[in-house]
Amino acid sequence: MNAFVLNRHGRMVFPSNVMPELDFSTLETLEQLDNVIRRDFETKAPSGTEIMGKVRTGAYDTRYDLMRDLALNLFWANRFSITMYDKRPTRWADVPRTRDDVFLPVLQPWEDGEAKIAAVEQAYPTLPARWDGEVEDRVFGILFDVYGHRRHQATTLPAIKPTVAEFMQHSGALTFRLPSYDPDHPVYSYADIVDCDEDVPELEALHRWAMVLHNQYPWDRSQVELAEASQLRDDDYVVAFHPRDREVRGFLRRLAAGAPPRHAPAARESRPPVRPFPAVDVRQQFGVRPRLEALVAVHGDQACGNEDLIRNTAYNWSPMSADEIAAKTGIEQRRYSSLPLEELALQAAEGALAKAGREPEEIGVVLVCTCTSSRLIPSLATYLCGQLGMHQVYAAYDLIAACAGMPYGVADATRLIQEIERPVLVVCAEKFSDKIGNVRTSRMIFGDGASAMVIGPAPEGSDGDIDLLKTYASGPASEVNSILWPNPEFDNNITVFGPQVKALAGRYLAQMITELEQLPAPDGRDGSMMDAIDLIVPHQANKTMVIQLAERAGLSADQLYFNIEQVGNTSSASIPLAIHDAVRDGVITEPVRVFAPGFGAGAVAGYAVMRIDPAVVAVSTPTVPHPHDGGEPVPASTSASEDMREAFG
Incomplete structure (x- = not known):
């Protein structure tokens, strides 16, 4: 229920x-x-x-x-x-x-x-x-x-x-x-x-x-x-x-049998690695340059506004108004899907193939980044292969990297392209709406959505679209366990421990910024790699929190793009959904260099510095239910807000 x-x-x-x-x-x-x-x-x-x-x-x-x-x-x-x-x-x-x-x-x-x-x-x-x-x-x-x-x-x-x-x-x-x-x-x-x-x-x-x-x-x-x-x-x-x-x-x-309770072993104190892990300079380290051929988004078909949350206040929630939810999270609504996760992922995959002009038999690898799949056998990736009619691929598997799913997926795709020199289908899909139960923090934040990218070999002599890749994982056990699902202590629903999440997000974001400031700008330009960034599209975790952490790391709010106000936190799907919406809303109108950092559950993190050409993004118009017609969806407006255009030019 x-x-x-x-x-x-x-x-x-x-x-x-x-x-x-x-x-x-x-x-x-x-x-x-x-x-x-x-x-x-x-x-x-x-x-x-x-x-x-x-x-x-x-x-x-x-x-x-x-x-x-x-x-x-x-x-x-x-x-x-x-x-x-x-x-x-x-x-x-x-x-x-x-x-x-x-x-x-x-x-x-x-x-x-x-x-x-x-x-x-x-x-x-x-x-x-x-x-x-x-x-x-x-x-x-x-x-x-x-x-x-x-x-x-x-x-x-x-x-x-x-x-x-x-x-x-x-x-x-x-x-x-x-x-x-x-x-x-x-x-x-x-x-x-x-x-x-x-x-x-x-x-x-x-x-x-x-x-x-x-x-x-x-x-x-x-x-x-x-x-x-x-x-x-x-x-x-x-x-x-x-x-x-x-x-x-x-x-x-x-209880009658008197079975002894099970206790988890105590975690060891976390220690840093013997030496730092360097970022992967794709152009220097790989012979086959990856090119983004297509990016599509599938938004949830139902809008759940903050007022909807108040109408559904649970008996175990502390009082909070719709305005207070917006102030605390930066979210005005989150989007839920009436479809199961498998169908969300399939829609995104089919859309990406169509946008890229690729047939299923041309794809060499299928990667699915998700942390909300209850499908273990077959994996969601292999399920998609079957549904898409792929008789054989080089590899198909699911990646559970939560909110860093997109950087992890792009990093694996880049490596695999070196081996097979064929396009890789990367699908980032999440469905949280049926895994929250009555946990207020989770209900305030999470939404549903999917995105898919086709990443293929760039033409001979081309630089491709990806400059840098970096993935991270782990930290203190309290941060590793800061977001749990299923969580027996909360009736197996997804739960978020805010201070620990903020600690790991701040730690990683500061580390990423420092690393990019120490790397040279590409193409012989002056300054650092950070200076060469045109737009930052972060994981859409919590707008209020991310802006605070970004400012602490030396960034300003107007350098970041957010769509979390309208879609909520969709974990692995959040960065590609935000890139899509930035194109849809007229924020990205020409090729730009994007820094896309992700961080979250399991104390995982990662980023990609990549070129986004709006021509490869299949712009879709989300649907929202009319409030008084029994929930039949109607098209939402696609016009960009004036303040967004002013902020990003």
Whole structure:
């Protein structure tokens, strides 16, 4: 449930942001589960006592602030049931007594519950509406119907519930009792939740939260009591807890078996190499000069703006506005693809062959640079060979160099051309949208997209298009592990540890600039190689961060080209997508020398200094969905902004 969907209003929705479903296949111990629960539910949620204290001290400025705390409290109160169990009201006479996979929650009465409920009920009408009083009243009604009928303490809930037999052995243990149960008690359907539509993004997110929380108690909540086993009558209903899926069952079995946890070995302290690795001077070191024959881009077909993120605020996100996301990342929207990664890559590959005027049988090597492929056998590169009808190539393989994928791919292509003297197809493709889940940092940054290049032998006597190549890898283990996917600690979703990413990016960018300043300009020109650069197209990691690091390394912001505002971070595809967009937007109108540095996950990095002729770039017009027509795509404007033209001439 990690992928996005378009609702009937044409708006993007992330179901996993509001419907918690942990992947229990990744968990081995209760300690691991506790860490996940604490991070996702406890650290963000106020207790009932804290809510009552804030009411009494006048700490709530608006109704929305109070409602948000209520919702977070209710997610926390359901932290185990909502992630591990299905709740099934069952007649006490029909509850199995000996099964090891049917559980009854043991509950304690809510301490000062009536006072906490009364404090909220009395405070809400006295607070001003934040945006829309009518909508806020409606959402509060759903939330308070749940909060106001709570009977049990939430601080003492264990993850592992007792079986029915264990419950009956504990004298005085309390559980839910319902005098009656209507199986048709109204609940919100999946469509109701996904199609929720409010003008204010924050209220739309809160409304979804409220509907999901309502569904956690699909019975007449006013009748609920807490009762001991001895007080239960045959026709009473109890709420039996069943493991929600086989992964939860497997987790419970592992706990029962007492399997010892696995610990990763400690990393050694990182040490620099015995001597630096020099840049590869392509014209000096290779006899066959590489030429860029074609470059194409495939943008994602769906635009996910910052406002879409706010409409999909997850229960475990800290508050942040659309403007704050833009200020922090420089991103106004990221583009997602409705296609699987394989089709994105195939579209890019076919487009590059067409632009280069090459037939599949002319290609000697297929390289795919990606860090988001779940295809291991066959590799994505060999899959493309089959789809393109290539009967035999010299080599086909995937490169996992993440955000340095393009420099790594171009470097390998340059070496392989020396051996085979035939064109190499380099495809850079990423699909992050279905690998993010409800991780806010990742959702703010990453997008989908693909690009492909045909790099062939230059004509005899030509200098080719590539001057310098350099790749790097590694560093302290904290930097190597600064971006993880899959990450068991975050439900196997991709996670980013910002300070470590910034450290490795700054380290590499400063090293690259220093190296280029120490190399002579090509063609006998005065100055350094850095002086000969016409345009810098960096990996589009985070515009705010990259500009800060570039300025620290002695560059100015107007030397760099960015398209991250509209496409997000597409890792290996980001540099070629940006080169394409620079041509499309009129920033590159004649052949220029480009410095393209990449750096990121795994503490890998690399750069290419290369000539970009706009004539080899197949300019495409991206499509964006119309906001109110059910998501049908419409062409986006291709005109370059005036400030961009002014910055780059």
